[in-house]
Amino acid sequence: MTFVGFAARNALRNKFRTALTVLGVAIAVVTFLLLRTAVASWTQAADFAARDRLVTRHKVTFIMSLPLRYVDAVRSEAPRLGIKGVTWASWFGGKDPAHDGEFFATMAVDAPTYFEEVPELVVAKDVLAAFKEDRSGAIVGDALAAKLGWKVGQRVTLESGIFPPEDPEKPWTFTVRGVYTATARNVDRSTFFFHWAYLNDGVAPVRKDQVGWLMSRVTDPARTADVGLAVDRLFDDKEIQTLSQDERAFNQSFLAGFSAVLGALDLVSVVILAIMMLVLGNTIAMGVRERTSEIATMRAIGFLPKHIALSVIGEACVLGAIGGGFGLAIAYPFIERGLGRFLEENMGAFFPYFRIPTPMAFAAFGLAIALAVLASILPARSAARMRVTEGLRRVA
Amino acid sequence: MTTNVDRTAEVLIRIRGVTKDYARGGEVVKVLEALDLDVNRGSFEALMGPSGSGKTTLLNLIAGLDSPTSGTIEIDGQRIDRMGEGALAKWRSNHVGFIFQSYNLMPVLTAVENVELPLLLTPVRASERRKRAETALRVVGLADRMSHYPRQLSGGQEQRVAIARAIVIDPVLLVADEPTGDLDRQSADDVLTLLDRLCKEMGKTILMVTHDPAAADRASLTHHLDKGRFRA
Numbered sequence: 001m002t003f004v005g006f007a008a009r010n011a012l013r014n015k016f017r018t019a020l021t022v023l024g025v026a027i028a029v030v031t032f033l034l035l036r037t038a039v040a041s042w043t044q045a046a047d048f049a050a051r052d053r054l055v056t057r058h059k060v061t062f063i064m065s066l067p068l069r070y071v072d073a074v075r076s077e078a079p080r081l082g083i084k085g086v087t088w089a090s091w092f093g094g095k096d097p098a099h100d101g102e103f104f105a106t107m108a109v110d111a112p113t114y115f116e117e118v119p120e121l122v123v124a125k126d127v128l129a130a131f132k133e134d135r136s137g138a139i140v141g142d143a144l145a146a147k148l149g150w151k152v153g154q155r156v157t158l159e160s161g162i163f164p165p166e167d168p169e170k171p172w173t174f175t176v177r178g179v180y181t182a183t184a185r186n187v188d189r190s191t192f193f194f195h196w197a198y199l200n201d202g203v204a205p206v207r208k209d210q211v212g213w214l215m216s217r218v219t220d221p222a223r224t225a226d227v228g229l230a231v232d233r234l235f236d237d238k239e240i241q242t243l244s245q246d247e248r249a250f251n252q253s254f255l256a257g258f259s260a261v262l263g264a265l266d267l268v269s270v271v272i273l274a275i276m277m278l279v280l281g282n283t284i285a286m287g288v289r290e291r292t293s294e295i296a297t298m299r300a301i302g303f304l305p306k307h308i309a310l311s312v313i314g315e316a317c318v319l320g321a322i323g324g325g326f327g328l329a330i331a332y333p334f335i336e337r338g339l340g341r342f343l344e345e346n347m348g349a350f351f352p353y354f355r356i357p358t359p360m361a362f363a364a365f366g367l368a369i370a371l372a373v374l375a376s377i378l379p380a381r382s383a384a385r386m387r388v389t390e391g392l393r394r395v396a
Numbered sequence: 397m398t399t400n401v402d403r404t405a406e407v408l409i410r411i412r413g414v415t416k417d418y419a420r421g422g423e424v425v426k427v428l429e430a431l432d433l434d435v436n437r438g439s440f441e442a443l444m445g446p447s448g449s450g451k452t453t454l455l456n457l458i459a460g461l462d463s464p465t466s467g468t469i470e471i472d473g474q475r476i477d478r479m480g481e482g483a484l485a486k487w488r489s490n491h492v493g494f495i496f497q498s499y500n501l502m503p504v505l506t507a508v509e510n511v512e513l514p515l516l517l518t519p520v521r522a523s524e525r526r527k528r529a530e531t532a533l534r535v536v537g538l539a540d541r542m543s544h545y546p547r548q549l550s551g552g553q554e555q556r557v558a559i560a561r562a563i564v565i566d567p568v569l570l571v572a573d574e575p576t577g578d579l580d581r582q583s584a585d586d587v588l589t590l591l592d593r594l595c596k597e598m599g600k601t602i603l604m605v606t607h608d609p610a611a612a613d614r615a616s617l618t619h620h621l622d623k624g625r626f627r628a
């Protein structure tokens with residue numbers, strides 16, 4: 001027998017209470033990981049950014065659009081600016097009335113150039129050709145097509161709050177020409193792309209020849225920021241000024257609206273950890289209280305306050321480790337196979353890759369142990385300070 | 397387990413003018429008043445008296461669990477009345493074996509592990525610890541109950557495990573506070589016989605608090621406490 005083994009057995013002596021505590025810690029670990037994974041997944045969506053890509057948008061907000069002629073303005077200066085290609089897109093904000101609850105991104109893009117400039121989207125040659133041929137054609141993410149059961153050649157009608165059709169008798173109708181896949185796992189695979197030209201045909205005259213943003217590929221990625229400044233300078237004295245950012249910064253400004261939510265998730269994560277600590281602290285304190293006469297006996301035999309304190313802390317470590325381990329064992333199947341897959345398929349724009357970041361798993365396990373130790377400090381202190389003669393008077 | 401049989405009438409415990417006060421709600425309660433006591437090495441002595449007379453308090457002072465308000469306590473030539481908490485703990489682990497009324501075994505440990513417990517404080521190696529614990533259990537007649545948990549033992553057996561735990565460090569002094577208080581007559585007799593043997597065969601000095609005159613009869617000498625003083 002060893003002192004450590006003794007502490008471990010004390011930790012597990014009350015099976016029912018230990019089980020409840022372990023479950024409590026495990027649930028806290030799962031919830032914590034769920035939140036952290038959501039935050040990480042969200043941030044990752046913003047993080048996928050080609051370093052050589054410059055996004056130019058309206059200086060005030062990305063909701064406002066730019067005149068189409070800005071594309072030509074940039075193109076004509078491209079060699080001087082160090083830009084090797086320009087394309088553009090508009091946020092359509094479409095929704096399929098047949099699948100009311102489904103959210104997916106819809107973008108009107110410049111069909112001849114867009115997929116050339118965004119190489120992380122993989123489209124088969126014949127699909128791309130068919131798409132370019134058909135002014136009302138669309139290319140959709142393979143995940144989206146699989147989920148909504150869309151086949152090649154399928155007619156899809158979308159509604160948009162941003163772009164109501166000019167003629168209510170003529171809704172926005174598209175033909176799916178094929179799917180795209182992605183070269184990286186954190187690229188959303190459920191976006192709906194269609195011809196900007198088709199959009200331009202169908203909007204009111206005042207809204208014609210407007211684009212959401214320009215996307216330029218820079219020859220030297222190290223100079224992206226400088227190129228951005230140079231592009232903005234082109235429009236300094238124009239009526240509409242621009243803001244050019246590398247794609248990462250652009251994505252972040254796009255997600256900025258969610259930063260309050262992210263902040264709330266951070267707060268909830270901390271609250272969950274605090275609850276976990278209370279659960280552990282309560283169990284440990286109860287265990288110590290009902291062992292008063294045993295602890296006094298150990299002290300009588302000659303064990304020192306530090307031995308008692310260490311055994312209580314050791315007990316806490318055991319509980320934390322079992323709870324943390326159990327939590328991880330639940331979290332992986334639950335988050336990665338269950339909920340994660342669901343979110344990837346249904347909310348790919350926000351959670352393109354919903355998997356537990358490995359460092360987070362380590363952190364959660366470590367936190368379970370560290371917080372158990374923290375929670376045991378008070379009970380350990382009171383156990384260590386117990387007066388032996390008084391402890392012995394109390395009959396167990 | 398070594399035995400140190402020494403039958404010379406040498407004083408092991410020498411108590412002079414020991415007083416113990418407790419402060420209770422601003423009021424000082426004198427629990428023990430100017431006690432003198434000598435206990436010879438190798439004797440088996442009993443301490444009797446009404447409830448609240450201070451028996452446990454005195455036994456705790458002698459066992460080094462508490463310090464007197466005034467007076468001196470010398471055990472085996474060592475003054476323990478002014479030792480600090482750490483020094484007392486170390487002294488106890490080398491010199492005193494404890495036997496309690498309600499046995500106070502660790503429920504999560506088997507009999508042999510309970511007996512091994514005090515040896516965790518010594519530099520003795522694990523295999524040697526186990527051997528010594530087994531020997532002590534054999535001495536108390538529980539060779540066949542080594543891996544039983546306390547809840548699987550009778551009260552008398554539990555108390556014998558506790559006695560094995562008390563003797564495993566080979567202490568000079570055994571203190572027992574009502575060791576038969578929770579036992580039936582037969583088990584109580586077995587325990588008393590065992591204590592008597594430990595005294596006679598292994599030369600242990602035993603100080604036992606008891607309410608039971610039959611138990612006190614087994615001791616060679618009985619001290620009577622009343623309201624914190626010895627009765628003549």
Ligand SMILES: Nc1ncnc2c1ncn2[C@@H]1O[C@H](COP(=O)(O)OP(=O)(O)OP(=O)(O)O)[C@@H](O)[C@H]1O
Pocket residue numbers: 390418419420425427445446447448449450451452453454
């Ligand atoms: N920590 C303490 N604070 C205040 N009073 C105490 C304390 N410990 C003991 N006493 C008092 O000291 C007196 C003697 O107590 P003690 O336990 O020594 O009696 P006892 O002779 O062992 O009694 P019993 O036969 O019931 O076990 C009692 O009146 C008790 O209330």
Ligand SMILES: [Mg+2]
Pocket residue numbers: 451452453573
């Ligand atoms: Mg008493």
